[in-house]
Amino acid sequence: MKEKMNQMFRDKLFLVMLVLGLLTMVAAAGVVTIRRGNGQEQKPYVDMQGQDEYFAEEAKDQAPVAGNSNAENSGSEITQEEQVLAEAASNQDNAAAEQGHIAEEAGPETGNGQNTGLAANGTKDDGADPAVKEAGAGGSAATALVLNFVDTSKMLWPARGNVLLDYSMDSTIYFPTLEQYKCNPGLVIQSEVSTPVYAPAAARVLEAGNNEEIGDYVVLDLGNDYTVTCGQLKEITAVQGEYLEAGQLLGYVAEPTKYYTIEGSNVFLEMRHGEKTVDPLDYLE
Incomplete structure (x- = not known):
């Protein structure tokens, strides 16, 4: 019995030793594998010094440059382009500033030296002198x-x-058709029917109307409270609000x-400064 127990003990010891041996072999194999994984394997080709820089430089030289078939140095091109753009932007800003300065100096002035305030389309801005307007129909001329x-x-x-009848407000004069003496606030200028009648000065048309005494007439604003009325007209071409040149x-x-049938066809010319009539002959050339 004792002999049998010793035999079993030896068998178990053998098995333990066998298992330990196997485990030792497996552990040794794992260590070798780990060392191979961490170690540097020998490369199958010759390692050239600076080969990474060489290949990178070659790839850079062969890379296509957009917009430049000669593949010149891109760094210098970008620098020059940025410099050209910066100079162009600077020149544009200087040109805009110069144009604004010229526009300010070129603005028309009124007789008292104030800026007229004309907008780009020729209309008057708020606060501008109303005497400054544009010539032509409806004030649309340049x-x-x-x-x-x-x-x-x-x-x-x-x-x-x-002059058939003179201006006379201080004394009366004789009107042949009316067969009476009375004051005359204007001039009666002899003229043939259908003769053209022209604006005596630069003006704005205040009114175009008709009355029994002077027929169709036009009232013109000359500026500074001076107005002129031209009567005994037909086929009036001037329009209210229009600006006319002399x-x-x-x-x-x-x-x-019927007030001038004996005097004959004529142009009636009356001039006022404010509410007071003045003699047009004092201002006619």
């Missing part, structure tokens, strides 16, 4: 007019002819009204 009539200014004759057509001489 040339600006300065309505700055003063005491020393001169007018053109609206039509050439003899010598621009107003209309044509009409047949005389």
